Amino acid sequence: MTAPCARVADMVAITVRTEDGRRHVRVDAGRLAELIGRLGGRNDRFLVVQRIPDLPEVFVQVWHENGGDYVLEHRDGAPDRHCQAEIWSAGAPDARGYVYFHSQCTDSAARGHGLALLYDGFDGSSDTTASIGREFGGGDTP
Numbered sequence: 001m002t003a004p005c006a007r008v009a010d011m012v013a014i015t016v017r018t019e020d021g022r023r024h025v026r027v028d029a030g031r032l033a034e035l036i037g038r039l040g041g042r043n044d045r046f047l048v049v050q051r052i053p054d055l056p057e058v059f060v061q062v063w064h065e066n067g068g069d070y071v072l073e074h075r076d077g078a079p080d081r082h083c084q085a086e087i088w089s090a091g092a093p094d095a096r097g098y099v100y101f102h103s104q105c106t107d108s109a110a111r112g113h114g115l116a117l118l119y120d121g122f123d124g125s126s127d128t129t130a131s132i133g134r135e136f137g138g139g140d141t142p
């Protein structure tokens with residue numbers, strides 16, 4: 001499941017900071033996948049990814065404890081532009097993508113506006129993404 005990491009690392013210069021305080025600058029896709037894959041142990045439960053050059057309050061954080069799910073957080077500036085998703089630690093070997101929602105989606109649903117599902121395919125194909133959207137959403141897809 002390194003393909004999504006490969007797209008991120010290949011497209012954007014990044015710095016990764018791990019729980020033990022180490023900084024990994026301009027890591028490649030393989031190293032990023034390795035850092036995420038080892039998460040879960042004592043003093044190695046999260047990492048924070050920021051772009052180079054660093055933008056204040058803009059980051060992605062991954063949290064994982066052994067035996068638990070992965071929690072992905074994204075903050076894009078202000079606190080009201082912060083979202084979180086939980087990703088199951090083990091998926092089917094033939095999984096083609098993922099579907100999730102975050103707290104803003106549930107807030108909207110609680111106000112009677114429906115629940116928005118967010119989804120994507122692992123292979124970067126718009127056809128795969130559309131197929132996943134149809135399977136889980138049952139409606140129109142981008």
